[in-house]
Amino acid sequence: MTHRYRIAVTGAGMGGLAAAALLGRDGHDVTLVERFATPRPVGSGLVVQPVGMAVMDLVGAGGPARALGANLSRMLGHSGARVALDVRYRAGQPGLAMHRAALFDVLWQAMLAAGVSPLTDLTVTGTRQTPDAIHLTTNTDDLGPFDLVVDATGAGSPLSPLQARPLPFGAVWAHVPWPETDLPTDQLRQRYRAAARMAGVLPIGRLPGDPTPRAAIFWSLSAAELDTWPTRPLDHWRDEVAAFWPAMAPFLAGLSEKAQLTPARYSHGSLRRPWQGRLVHIGDAAHRASPQLGQGANMALLDAASLALALRLPLDEAALVHHRARRGHLGLYQAMSAVFTPQYQSSSRVLPWLRDRVLAPLSRIPPLPRVLTAIVSGDILPPVAGSRFHDPADPVVTRKETP
């Protein structure tokens, strides 16, 4: 470690916490700034894919995460009696489905263990750059000087110029105790009607300090349906979902009020360059996509790992190395998300017809099952070019590439 920088990381989400932990462990002087007085995750469950778990291991949070999460071996979706989606993880490399609070907790602990002292209850409003440094402006004080600001403030970033395109569908999400059910505890199960209806059940393991196994459940809604969601009675919605997919009924019994359901809207877009002078954007502040491929948290974790590796170089080289390391992987996943999402969430009748009758049967012909596994696992391309930290057969943590 030859370079030591003063770095502000804004946002204690998946990307910000991982970046702060990795940069702190590399000996940088890291300040983490979060707007919540008591930092808390928003939402219910998500899947950390195998490449994301490689970053969790680098951060030192992989073991605690596995102790809380649920290993996923398969993602299986039906459209009527037809199998529309069937992806299996490689043996020994499962996806890890977690409650966001559990993921947040293990990353928060890793960040503290790396010697980073977070500043909470501070809302970042902007930055001020001089030739030699960058300062943060917040709702109370200015902070700095820093050598670099890492913007990890997510989809609503006040620092990022990204204008993402709103997607026509979102979803409502909730987490409930895992009920008596025939659904397996190691698979994401989904049901579709064309692309206008989608219901899902994801086992997410447990919350810190609570042994109860849980499920995340979700139900796709168009933007117009999300607009009227606040006035929709819970019972009407529950009856509709149970009629659509009776196996979901025991999960719905765990819901007693609307406030347990979180509406989410999705958007799509990426910055062409994540770096502007002494400001770098990571995670949702740099790129956004629907969660259909389950890659958003992974992308934030991979950005954090790539950035930490690049910052072992001089700052002016680090910008280019980080950009080059991530652009191919990111570009491909953003493109695949744009192609796949309308097959599952849109008002098209043609795309789901093709999905069920052409693409799904084709996807069962070798080598396509292995290709799908690589796509979902996050390693169809090297996720951080120039580094093989994610390869369990030959992990190389130190970057070899120079610009």
Ligand SMILES: Cc1cc2nc3c(=O)[nH]c(=O)nc-3n(C[C@H](O)[C@H](O)[C@H](O)COP(=O)(O)OP(=O)(O)OC[C@H]3O[C@@H](n4cnc5c(N)ncnc54)[C@H](O)[C@@H]3O)c2cc1C
């Ligand atoms: C419903 C849903 C399901 C998803 N499922 C998956 C999945 O299965 N797998 C997957 O990989 N991804 C999934 N994602 C995507 C994933 O959640 C995001 O991509 C990921 O959380 C992005 O991480 P981040 O660190 O960039 O931002 P976030 O995790 O959003 O963190 C941003 C942080 O910045 C803080 N902040 C914001 N503004 C300010 C400010 N002005 N000042 C200070 N702090 C600020 C926030 O409080 C927050 O703590 C899903 C997303 C949604 C909405």
